[in-house]
Amino acid sequence: MVHSSYETVDLLDFTHESRYKFLTGSVVPRPIALVTSQNDEGVLNAAPFSQFVILSVTPPLLGIVAQTLPRGYKDTVHNVLRSGQFVINVVSDEMADQVQRCALEYPSTVSEVDEVGFSTLPSVTVLPRRISESPLQFECRLHEHHEFGAPDSRTTLLVGEVVLVHCAQGVREGHRVNHDVLRPLGRIAGRSYCRTQDTLTT
Template identity: 30%
Template sequence: MTPKADYHAFDFCDLTAREAYKVMIGTIVPRPIAWVTTISPDGIVNAAPYSFFNCLSADPPILALGVENKPDRSFKDTAYNIRMTECFTVNIVDRANAEAMSVTAAGFAPEVDELEMAGLTATRGDRVACPRIAEAPVAFECERYLGIEVSSAREIILGRIVRAHIRKDIIDPHTFYSDHEKLDALGRMGGNGYAGTLDYFDLPTPSTEEVLNSRRKTGVVGNN
């Protein structure tokens, strides 16, 4: 058990947006990275990583992205393209693609193809108009499900997964279990930090009876 410690307490109503951001990204870690590919109405491919991301539901299969607007409150290319085309693809970042992912995070103009700048290959989507990244170990083709404007600065975009592409050495197509070592995914830390998923351990959830028996043995609870 972790011993009791002293804590700093923060009321978020007293923090600036930047201060709140720093508190959150430094402690809610590691965050999975959505390497999002979209396509503009003019056919220009866009790619950008987002770490305000996770899966929210399996029935229906829903992913969520937190996309911040530009300082002037206009949409970033990702948010604009999703609004206009109603689709996007979430590619998973592995260690082998870390540097290429970093290139796509640079602030290129809307007419620039980030995948080309990063030396990556765009592969046509099967069920959606935008491409996936051929070098990515996993890609989820998504249709826009819902957009939630939480403020003038940020939108939460929900996407319904319609098709997944998973490298054959990663997943068993019969059991649907994935090999985390073969995936070798990266998560986002604070600042410029990243963390790998190879620092892994199993911890089965105990039954209530196992918990109670353990506590009885240590004298924490009685037999009644």
């Protein structure tokens, strides 16, 4: 289909909220990193991030972007900047409801993992545990971080170097990933998600 008519949009005409909705509604679908991190007291935090990207292959670097709240950093950013360690748990479609509930505001003394009923396994190279409902997990060490944005709308890019990967039975076929087993969940907007069973080949 060739489009013959377009309207132009100046993103600066929107409020911050509307700009966020427009950008995240346009860059779709997005994969979801369910990040586990740990605070000084050992509470395991879990939070989903769909601003999630491969930044480099060698070394393997993954990035997540977190908005800063009026009260300051989200728990994930706070924990990762202090400990330098986190796990990116890839999200499959059957985890959707629990992942959505992980995004509710809990005090940093409460583990989202316990609240939503995920189970965990120990990691090998980092302290935060990994989610055993997740079919694939990346153990990461903080490589670097960057701050972006205007003073009242800061974002933080956390760059993790992948130090070890765990693949559930059947997910890995040599260097390839079996997506029928992985069943990745995509975020569209708000509470709207998509599955990846309806694929096409060119």
